[in-house]
Every structure is written in structure tokens, then in C-alpha cells.
Amino acid sequence: MTFFExxxxxxxxxxxxxxxxxxxxxxxxxxDKKYTLCIGLFFGGFQALMPLTGYxxxxxxxxxxERFDHWIAFVLLALIGFNMIKxxxxxxxxxxxxxxxxxxxxxxxxxxxxxxxxxxx
Numbered sequence: 001m002t003f004f005e006x007x008x009x010x011x012x013x014x015x016x017x018x019x020x021x022x023x024x025x026x027x028x029x030x031x032d033k034k035y036t037l038c039i040g041l042f043f044g045g046f047q048a049l050m051p052l053t054g055y056x057x058x059x060x061x062x063x064x065x066e067r068f069d070h071w072i073a074f075v076l077l078a079l080i081g082f083n084m085i086k087x088x089x090x091x092x093x094x095x096x097x098x099x100x101x102x103x104x105x106x107x108x109x110x111x112x113x114x115x116x117x118x119x120x121x
Contacts, residue, residue, distance in 0.1 A: 013047050 024039060
């Protein structure tokens with residue numbers, strides 16, 4: 001892998017961890033420094049450990065699966081795509097909201113923050 005490819009993987013992982021940490025932080029009722037440090041260590045540890053584990057396992061088993069690795073990737077991506085299509089078809093079968101009902105529900109709350117309950121400090 002080139003440095004540029006590693007850099008792109010690092011950017012992707014950091015954006016993923018940032019999005020998860022924002023959501024977790026918004027869902028916390030009370031800010032506890034010990035708990036937030038523990039969560040940060042777990043996120044950082046897993047973000048570092050998973051690519052390292054994948055690299056180590058991949059380098060060990062590459063000789064065994066080199067001949068059909070592209071088929072494994074194809075089957076996994078096909079299963080994911082099939083599942084996405086199936087879920088989209090399920091949603092279309094359900095009653096979809098009309099424009100009027102959607103705009104009415106959006107206008108009842110002037111902003112997303114107005115409908116959010118924030119814990120009292």
C-alpha cells in the first residue's frame with residue numbers, strides 16, 4: 001500500500017469515529033469525564049486494532065485465498081446489495097407520507113432543536 005492509500009483509510013476511519021462520537025456525546029444525559037475517557041479509549045483502541053488485525057490475518061492467509069478472493073468480495077457485495085434492494089422494496093410497500101403531511105409535520109416544529117429535549121443541568 002502506498003502512503004496515499006493509507007492516508008485515505010485513515011481519513012475514512014477518523015470520519016467514522018468522529019460521527020459516532022458526536023452521536024454518542026449527544027445521547028449522553030450527563031457528562032462524566034471518566035466515562036467519556038473510557039469511551040474514547042475504546043473507540044481509539046478498536047480503530048487502531050481492527051486495521052492491524054486485518055493486515056496481519058490478510059498477510060497470513062493471502063496464499064490460501066488468492067485464487068478466489070475476488071469471488072468472496074463479489075458474493076459479499078452482492079449480498080449487501082440484495083439486502084439493500086429488499087429493504088427498499090419493503091419500505092415502498094408501506095404507506096408513504098404525502099407531501100402535505102410531511103410539510104405539516106415539519107412546520108409544527110420550527111427547528112430540529114426545538115423538538116429535542118435537553119437534560120437540565
